[in-house]
Amino acid sequence: MNIPRPVVWILFALPWLGVCALGFYLAVTHVPLSGVRMFDIPLDGQSPWFDAFLPGQRATEPGPQPEGFTGQRITADPVYAGVRLPGAYDRLAMTLEAQTVKQPLLEIGILRDAKKFQFEMQPLYSSVLSYGWREVEVDGIHGFVRDQTPDDAIVNADPDKMLVWYATSTAPQWMDHPVSEQTVSVSLRGSLDISAIPTDGALMFRIAVQDMNRTRGKNTVAFQVTKDDKMLWTQALGVGGSMDELPNRVAEETIRLTDLTPGVYKLSVIADDDIFIRSIKTTARHWVVGPRLYLGDNVGYSTTTPSVIAWTNSRHTVVETFHNEGAQTVTLGSANVQVEKTHQSYILDRNANQMDGARELHVPKGDLRVIGDGYFAFSPDALFLPQPRRLTDASDPVREGIIAIRTPYHQPETTTDGWVRMSATFDLPTDSLDAPKFSLSAPGMALRSGSVYVRRVGLTYIRPPLGWNEWWKYIRREGAAAWHRL
Amino acid sequence: MTLTDFSSAWIRQCASALAWFSGIACVVERLSPGLVTADFGRWIYLIIFFAVLLTFVSPPPANPRRGWKVFASWLPIGFLLASFLWLVTSEGGRAGTVLSFAGSVLILGFLAAIAWPND
Numbered sequence: 001m002n003i004p005r006p007v008v009w010i011l012f013a014l015p016w017l018g019v020c021a022l023g024f025y026l027a028v029t030h031v032p033l034s035g036v037r038m039f040d041i042p043l044d045g046q047s048p049w050f051d052a053f054l055p056g057q058r059a060t061e062p063g064p065q066p067e068g069f070t071g072q073r074i075t076a077d078p079v080y081a082g083v084r085l086p087g088a089y090d091r092l093a094m095t096l097e098a099q100t101v102k103q104p105l106l107e108i109g110i111l112r113d114a115k116k117f118q119f120e121m122q123p124l125y126s127s128v129l130s131y132g133w134r135e136v137e138v139d140g141i142h143g144f145v146r147d148q149t150p151d152d153a154i155v156n157a158d159p160d161k162m163l164v165w166y167a168t169s170t171a172p173q174w175m176d177h178p179v180s181e182q183t184v185s186v187s188l189r190g191s192l193d194i195s196a197i198p199t200d201g202a203l204m205f206r207i208a209v210q211d212m213n214r215t216r217g218k219n220t221v222a223f224q225v226t227k228d229d230k231m232l233w234t235q236a237l238g239v240g241g242s243m244d245e246l247p248n249r250v251a252e253e254t255i256r257l258t259d260l261t262p263g264v265y266k267l268s269v270i271a272d273d274d275i276f277i278r279s280i281k282t283t284a285r286h287w288v289v290g291p292r293l294y295l296g297d298n299v300g301y302s303t304t305t306p307s308v309i310a311w312t313n314s315r316h317t318v319v320e321t322f323h324n325e326g327a328q329t330v331t332l333g334s335a336n337v338q339v340e341k342t343h344q345s346y347i348l349d350r351n352a353n354q355m356d357g358a359r360e361l362h363v364p365k366g367d368l369r370v371i372g373d374g375y376f377a378f379s380p381d382a383l384f385l386p387q388p389r390r391l392t393d394a395s396d397p398v399r400e401g402i403i404a405i406r407t408p409y410h411q412p413e414t415t416t417d418g419w420v421r422m423s424a425t426f427d428l429p430t431d432s433l434d435a436p437k438f439s440l441s442a443p444g445m446a447l448r449s450g451s452v453y454v455r456r457v458g459l460t461y462i463r464p465p466l467g468w469n470e471w472w473k474y475i476r477r478e479g480a481a482a483w484h485r486l
Numbered sequence: 487m488t489l490t491d492f493s494s495a496w497i498r499q500c501a502s503a504l505a506w507f508s509g510i511a512c513v514v515e516r517l518s519p520g521l522v523t524a525d526f527g528r529w530i531y532l533i534i535f536f537a538v539l540l541t542f543v544s545p546p547p548a549n550p551r552r553g554w555k556v557f558a559s560w561l562p563i564g565f566l567l568a569s570f571l572w573l574v575t576s577e578g579g580r581a582g583t584v585l586s587f588a589g590s591v592l593i594l595g596f597l598a599a600i601a602w603p604n605d
Contacts, residue, residue, distance in 0.1 A: 003492050011496060015503040023507060026525060048524040084520050482517035486583060 071455035095458035102450035189296035314372030
């Protein structure tokens with residue numbers, strides 16, 4: 001039997017039409033003209049687009065959970081997850097459908113510096129803002145004010161009645177009269193931030209640093225002075241070069257800036273934990289350290305580690321020691337906590353009747369890392385509040401008299417069955433990173449025996465819609481990314 | 487065209503279409519790891535298997551036609567094998583690319599030997 005030639009050609013064309021249609025469908029799916037590609041992923045561990053939360057000690061296997069949902073249960077923080085980029089996109093809006101148990105605050109961040117393992121964090125969820133607060137935006141400043149409080153409190157509230165959560169506030173335009181140079185002997189470890197008010201248009205600090213050579217490798221200390229996040233001055237100091245494991249000699253760096261306008265200036269000392277600051281000399285009248293204060297030991301420097309007394313406007317602190325010698329009773333005002341174990345965080349909050357003003361922080365044996373929601377000074381006269389305190393997992397804003405909270409956080413929506421859709425948007429790295437990493441932080445969760453249940457993840461990748469010009473840009477970006485992978 | 491000739495030729499058309507499709511899929515997967523397997527999972531390997539299987543179930547006639555037409559009829563499966571080789575050597579980075587390039591030259595030489603056996 002002979003088959004007519006037109007029929008032959010039509011039948012021959014069928015397989016080609018089939019694969020072309022499949023290819024076209026895939027191309028349209030992967031390269032949406034709208035520039036938006038969405039994934040709604042049940043957290044069962046099957047999706048190639050989202051890697052479940054790790055490590056296994058802090059998060060359960062994705063899948064059916066004893067609590068009756070399918071997803072993951074997170075019991076300690078931080079946990080890490082990854083996504084697989086479906087192409088060259090500019091931004092990612094991530095949504096977690098989750099429930100919290102005894103956990104008032106969640107934060108999420110994207111890995112920005114893989115070598116230093118630094119994440120850029122942002123708010124994800126706060127239970128204290130769920131009731132009694134109103135979301136407002138005034139003059140481009142976003143946040144929450146208490147019900148019955150005018151919207152402009154987000155701009156005008158006294159710093160002592162305001163909190164910030166991954167937001168900044170404009171620092172007051174302050175200027176002091178100088179005092180004679182004062183020396184504070186300290187033993188501060190690693191990086192720290194000093195906020196100071198200039199005196200007669202000048203800022204002077206002399207900082208003595210020492211490399212203790214407890215880990216191998218050459219160390220560098222960087223100093224930066226910024227105002228309102230604008231860099232004014234920077235300097236690096238090399239402190240390595242020792243061929244043995246003995247501590248280096250103490251080196252002093254002088255930071256002197258003149259012709260400064262009124263305001264609050266931040267001096268950042270950027271170093272790893274091998275670097276100790278032995279003394280700080282300054283003519284500043286008001287200067288504070290924080291929110292991180294890492295009191296080091298004096299092993300290899302002097303025979304004893306001195307007791308430390310600092311003054312703080314923090315209402316909530318978390319303390320932790322990394323050496324057995326750091327076991328001690330730490331006091332904040334009339335409250336205290338017994339630090340018994342190494343590498344374990346202890347919450348030290350002020351007592352309820354001591355929420356106002358400055359309180360003394362007493363660390364009898366030093367060797368302690370303190371992270372507060374406020375700042376620390378080494379004399380009561382030097383203490384001031386350069387920025388509103390931070391909202392932390394321990395904050396109780398209503399009881400603390402807070403009326404406004406500046407934050408980019410938006411109130412999440414709640415599903416009909418009681419799950420909360422928490423969202424965060426990230427600018428994706430411009431380099432050809434195929435699998436960005438994320439960190440979910442639930443501060444203090446292990447101490448409270450809390451947990452977070454996550455059942456779905458929504459990923460929305462965003463770039464400009466594809467016009468004629470965008471096509472060329474898109475092909476170039478995909479080509480560059482492909483070349484980078486080769 | 488008789489039904490027997492048509493069925494052989496149609497299988498060859500299917501094999502060519504699948505070979506080009508899965509060959510391109512291998513190239514895309516090599517350039518953007520996970521992009522194709524995210525859509526197809528392991529089914530992509532089944533498509534590759536079928537493309538190879540169909541090619542050898544109904545191979546292009548080598549005789550009496552020789553030269554470019556025979557070379558072109560073997561080219562889809564050659565492209566698929568070369569791109570699959572490039573994909574499976576992706577762990578080797580640029581060394582893997584060099585290795586797969588050398589393999590592709592061998593595949594082309596083999597196809598040329600089929601197309602021009604007496605040259």
